[in-house]
Amino acid sequence: MTLVSDQEQENTDIASSPTSMPEKEVCKDAEEKKVLSIYDIHTKFKKNLLLVILGLLGSLSVFDEAVYAPALPSLIRDLITTKTLALMSISVYLFGISLSSLIWGMLLDYYGRKWITTFGFVAFILTLVGCYFSSNIYMFIIFRALQGCLISVILAAGQGTIADIYHPDERGTAYGIFFAFYFAAVFPASIIGGKLAENYGWRSVFISVIIISVVMFISYVLVVPETHQYQVICMYQNQKNITLLESEQVSPPKLINPYVPLLYLGDRTVVPYVFVLVSGFVIVNCGVVLFPPDVSKPPYSYREGTIGMLLLPYSIAILLGSVIGGRLSDLVTKKSFQLSTILEVRIVPGLILCILVSIGSIIYGWTIQFHVHVSVLILGQVLYGFGQGASRPGVLSYYTIQYQEHAASINSANNLLQQLTTSIVIALAGKIILVIDNGWFFTVLAICNLLAVIVAAIVIHRKFRLSTNPEKKTLL
Numbered sequence: 001m002t003l004v005s006d007q008e009q010e011n012t013d014i015a016s017s018p019t020s021m022p023e024k025e026v027c028k029d030a031e032e033k034k035v036l037s038i039y040d041i042h043t044k045f046k047k048n049l050l051l052v053i054l055g056l057l058g059s060l061s062v063f064d065e066a067v068y069a070p071a072l073p074s075l076i077r078d079l080i081t082t083k084t085l086a087l088m089s090i091s092v093y094l095f096g097i098s099l100s101s102l103i104w105g106m107l108l109d110y111y112g113r114k115w116i117t118t119f120g121f122v123a124f125i126l127t128l129v130g131c132y133f134s135s136n137i138y139m140f141i142i143f144r145a146l147q148g149c150l151i152s153v154i155l156a157a158g159q160g161t162i163a164d165i166y167h168p169d170e171r172g173t174a175y176g177i178f179f180a181f182y183f184a185a186v187f188p189a190s191i192i193g194g195k196l197a198e199n200y201g202w203r204s205v206f207i208s209v210i211i212i213s214v215v216m217f218i219s220y221v222l223v224v225p226e227t228h229q230y231q232v233i234c235m236y237q238n239q240k241n242i243t244l245l246e247s248e249q250v251s252p253p254k255l256i257n258p259y260v261p262l263l264y265l266g267d268r269t270v271v272p273y274v275f276v277l278v279s280g281f282v283i284v285n286c287g288v289v290l291f292p293p294d295v296s297k298p299p300y301s302y303r304e305g306t307i308g309m310l311l312l313p314y315s316i317a318i319l320l321g322s323v324i325g326g327r328l329s330d331l332v333t334k335k336s337f338q339l340s341t342i343l344e345v346r347i348v349p350g351l352i353l354c355i356l357v358s359i360g361s362i363i364y365g366w367t368i369q370f371h372v373h374v375s376v377l378i379l380g381q382v383l384y385g386f387g388q389g390a391s392r393p394g395v396l397s398y399y400t401i402q403y404q405e406h407a408a409s410i411n412s413a414n415n416l417l418q419q420l421t422t423s424i425v426i427a428l429a430g431k432i433i434l435v436i437d438n439g440w441f442f443t444v445l446a447i448c449n450l451l452a453v454i455v456a457a458i459v460i461h462r463k464f465r466l467s468t469n470p471e472k473k474t475l476l
Helices: 002-016 018-034 044-066 072-078 083-111 114-132 137-165 168-184 186-200 203-223 229-239 260-266 271-295 304-310 312-331 343-353 355-370 374-402 404-467 470-475
Strands: none
Touching (some): 083 271, 114 137, 114 203, 168 374, 186 203, 260 404, 271 312, 271 374, 312 374
């Protein structure tokens, strides 16, 4: 008995000895690795760094559109063309974004984010060189169309990457910051474009875009890793022998028809909110594009440099709107503030603030028509800028949570509709305004936006009522 007891005691001592501790630690580490989430593989600092770079990349599409808007009068004089053709160069840029968005979205979801974006970025820089050397308006328009086709890959990749690395509970805030960069780019673009065009001509504008694009390209290549969730899961499994928490939720990507994502726009869980974003996007873009030519004429008669400065309040408003809207979108999903368990609840704060878009649009249009003081004009810009910025993060985070594996595709489908609609409206704006003037033009846009908000509010209210009624939950 004594021998057995001693042996048992010895085994017990060995099991509790320090030499057995590494084995326990290995087991513990293995358990921790098994539950590692794909949203936790990057540190908070790395995520913030990636978000800043992605925001700057996303802002490049707006910067490239807005930087030469103050230079339109100079371009019209230098290329001996008309205002209609000059506006067409902006229209085809947006049209190019819309047509190519679906193709890039499909490629990004299948092949991954990194090398597709790298290829598109290089080709985009080459089209900037083409714009600089354009000798007539038609050559310029062709290169602008190609620019739109190529810049859309950067925009789609940025939105898709955010969906890859941010947990759904943080995604609204992340999208808010992304679109703060996106929309706020109007101000530095207008300042740079206005000053350069005033002193060195419109071609100098594209030199600045080339320099900025090269710097951003280098930053992207050196800092941003591949984030496509399926590829990251495979990499961790094969190279590090770590099974990520989402491994069973993410399936291998399939190469699909690039126009299949258009079906998302017909989805009853998506379509009500698409038109909210599209109608607001049309208003802010019409305001930005038509503003420089309008205020360069009497009674305002502002020079290019001053026109850029006048866009500062609008840029600040849309930046604040994006950040606040994104934060509110995440806040209403927290337990302490949660109004409902339905996913659409994150859209509600932005939807309420989106009413400001209609109000600002009406103020802006009638101010231009009756030549009211420029401060009232700026008030209209501030209102529709803040409302548009606040409405986007909630809707886009909702999209990517609903369709996580096709995040780039659904964002591309949304981009297609809003860019296509905007390009058509801008192309026709000059002729429409000649008939009904600015007041009624922006009022019609405001009514469309308000109707879209009302329809979306009715849909969310209905889902909220059904979610609180156990007998009707099956109708959701």
